[in-house]
Amino acid sequence: MAGTATIGSTRRSVSLLERLENSRLGLGLLFLLPAAVLLLVFLTYPLGLGVWLGFTDERIGRPGIYIGLENYGFLWHDSVFWLSVFNTVLYTTVASVLKFGLGLWLALLLNERLPFKAFFRAIVLLPWVVPTVLSAIAFWWIYDAQFSILSYVLQKIGLITGPINFLGDPTNARASVIAANVWRGIPFVAITLLAGLQTISPSLYEAATLDGATSWQRFRFVTFPLLTPIIAIVMTFSVLFTFTDFQLIYVLTRGGPVNATHLMATLSFQRGISGGNLGEGAAIAVAMIPFLLAAILFSYFGLQRRRWQQGGRD
Amino acid sequence: MADVTTTTAARAGDEGGMNYLERLPRRVVTVYLPLAIFVFVLLFPFYWMAITTFKPNEELTDYKNYSPFWVVNPTLAHIRYLLFETSYPGWLLNTVIISVAATFLSLLASVFAAYAIERLRFKGSRGVGLAIFLAYLVPPSILFIPLAVMVFKLGLYDTRFALILTYPTFLIPFCTWLLMGYFRSIPYELEECALIDGATRWQILTRIVLPLAVPGLISAGIFAFTLSWNEFIYALTFIQSSENKTVPVGVLTELVRSDVYEWGALMAGALLGSLPVVILYSFFVEHYVSSMTGAVKE
Numbered sequence: 001m002a003g004t005a006t007i008g009s010t011r012r013s014v015s016l017l018e019r020l021e022n023s024r025l026g027l028g029l030l031f032l033l034p035a036a037v038l039l040l041v042f043l044t045y046p047l048g049l050g051v052w053l054g055f056t057d058e059r060i061g062r063p064g065i066y067i068g069l070e071n072y073g074f075l076w077h078d079s080v081f082w083l084s085v086f087n088t089v090l091y092t093t094v095a096s097v098l099k100f101g102l103g104l105w106l107a108l109l110l111n112e113r114l115p116f117k118a119f120f121r122a123i124v125l126l127p128w129v130v131p132t133v134l135s136a137i138a139f140w141w142i143y144d145a146q147f148s149i150l151s152y153v154l155q156k157i158g159l160i161t162g163p164i165n166f167l168g169d170p171t172n173a174r175a176s177v178i179a180a181n182v183w184r185g186i187p188f189v190a191i192t193l194l195a196g197l198q199t200i201s202p203s204l205y206e207a208a209t210l211d212g213a214t215s216w217q218r219f220r221f222v223t224f225p226l227l228t229p230i231i232a233i234v235m236t237f238s239v240l241f242t243f244t245d246f247q248l249i250y251v252l253t254r255g256g257p258v259n260a261t262h263l264m265a266t267l268s269f270q271r272g273i274s275g276g277n278l279g280e281g282a283a284i285a286v287a288m289i290p291f292l293l294a295a296i297l298f299s300y301f302g303l304q305r306r307r308w309q310q311g312g313r314d
Numbered sequence: 315m316a317d318v319t320t321t322t323a324a325r326a327g328d329e330g331g332m333n334y335l336e337r338l339p340r341r342v343v344t345v346y347l348p349l350a351i352f353v354f355v356l357l358f359p360f361y362w363m364a365i366t367t368f369k370p371n372e373e374l375t376d377y378k379n380y381s382p383f384w385v386v387n388p389t390l391a392h393i394r395y396l397l398f399e400t401s402y403p404g405w406l407l408n409t410v411i412i413s414v415a416a417t418f419l420s421l422l423a424s425v426f427a428a429y430a431i432e433r434l435r436f437k438g439s440r441g442v443g444l445a446i447f448l449a450y451l452v453p454p455s456i457l458f459i460p461l462a463v464m465v466f467k468l469g470l471y472d473t474r475f476a477l478i479l480t481y482p483t484f485l486i487p488f489c490t491w492l493l494m495g496y497f498r499s500i501p502y503e504l505e506e507c508a509l510i511d512g513a514t515r516w517q518i519l520t521r522i523v524l525p526l527a528v529p530g531l532i533s534a535g536i537f538a539f540t541l542s543w544n545e546f547i548y549a550l551t552f553i554q555s556s557e558n559k560t561v562p563v564g565v566l567t568e569l570v571r572s573d574v575y576e577w578g579a580l581m582a583g584a585l586l587g588s589l590p591v592v593i594l595y596s597f598f599v600e601h602y603v604s605s606m607t608g609a610v611k612e
Binding site: 024025029033042126130132194247264286288289292 | 456
């Protein structure tokens with residue numbers, strides 16, 4: 001926000017419109033004004049306010065006072081908080097690895113010569129287009145304890161005898177929410193990686209084949225290195241969104257059973273909004289920032305040679 | 315858009331490539347079968363959503379006498395219940411109003427911001443570009459509590475304005491970022507010619523840059539609209555009364571009552587709530603894909 005901080009010095013007071021027209025700085029800042037105001041008021045300020053709230057005991061309907069690190073001290077000895085940290089890391093790791101593996105596989109499949117390729121690409125993206133909450137409600141019904149269609153099919157085939165308690169058992173619940181998250185995340189990974197695959201020249205594969213490369217070697221030494229920059233960006237985003245996920249858990253389990261699926265975001269909502277303890281909720285949200293910073297730094301330094309983040313070209 | 319079409323054109327020229335080396339039976343196992351499984355798994359929840367919507371209640375949980383995969387006596391009862399006995403139409407209207415307003419506001423702000431960063435190249439524009447990128451990485455999950463406090467203090471709690479004003483926090487960074495890429499693809503020469511002919515910056519933006527960036531505007535608009543339609547955590551936190559809720563929040567908080575889940579109505583709500591974005595998406599698939607991949611592609 002370094003650049004936007006100088007917004008106060010915007011030379012809007014200059015009465016001559018022409019001088020403004022000719023001043024790139026003045027005009028630039030004027031053009032930036034709407035976006036800057038919205039972002040500063042509703043993004044930068046709340047970010048700071050959130051950090052401040054984490055140091056207060058503010059509750060809904062009662063302004064708080066500064067209590068130092070008390071919230072963090074409390075969380076440090078709170079086993080539910082640590083469980084939620086563990087869950088978040090587990091959820092993010094497993095889901096991201098699966099999304100990456102399956103997404104890359106799907107991208108490679110869609111990159112083959114196929115009939116109705118555009119159609120396939122379009123329908124594959126559907127899980128990502130449909131509102132998460134609404135597809136999560138469908139998963140809720142699919143995971144129903146009594147009438148789950150999955151249990152029905154598995155019973156028909158004879159693999160299990162009774163219905164599976166998808167969301168009632170800690171291990172099952174974790175696996176179920178991860179599966180739903182992976183289901184929703186695969187299309188994003190697959191379609192963006194597909195875009196990367198399509199920029200790889202086929203002549204490279206032909207050259208590799210002439211040199212006697214097997215299909216695995218073609219993937220390992222041609223596809224993968226050329227795809228790495230895009231993989232890094234896609235996975236940074238994927239990790240970021242998985243780590244801060246809220247909707248899916250809120251719909252499917254609300255953090256249960258016995259907090260086994262509570263993520264930091266859902267715990268923050270439960271303590272901060274449902275429980276009314278805004279200060280503590282904010283503290284939990286702030287505790288997510290170090291993890292997010294790590295992901296962003298990875299994206300920034302890992303991709304230093306692609307300077308698109310700064311709006312420049314390669 | 316430009317680079318998407320060129321890559322597809324380039325690929326069309328290479329169509330086939332080395333594929334003749336592979337025989338059909340092998341392709342069935344390595345390509346068609348896995349692809350079929352992927353498509354089946356990715357689409358099944360939608361099928362299940364749709365089939366449940368049209369099932370009468372007695373078929374819904376009776377797996378002994380009816381096959382769960384098909385519906386014998388399709389009914390519109392769930393949809394009728396949803397439209398006439400709940401606030402669902404109101405939620406739909408709210409979602410449309412909020413999404414359109416937030417998208418419009420964000421696009422307006424983003425066009426100016428992207429043009430300023432990408433083309434005016436004033437001192438510090440690179441820093442601003444980086445700041446916009448970083449803003450995109452700030453997730454709603456860490457903003458909703460302080461925003462709730464702000465929204466309450468501003469007197470916006472439980473109004474549509476609370477959402478219209480907060481959605482741009484994730485829409486503007488995205489749209490600006492996307493539009494910067496589109497503006498970059500417009501040749502400088504066009505602007506220079508216009509400048510020599512005495513056009514003002516405003517005229518250049520409205521008469522030259524914007525008409526050329528229409529595909530980018532559509533992409534950003536569609537994507538922003540979908541993102542606002544899908545938004546949940548702000549809508550859940552800032553809205554309390556039933557008549558102001560959006561579809562995702564309304565379906566989850568109002569249709570789920572006690573322990574008896576009315577799956578038919580729930581699935582109908584999910585289906586109807588998904589249809590608008592799916593229809594929009596089906597018309598603009600290319601724009602949608604290009605805006606999604608535009609984020610990661612040079």
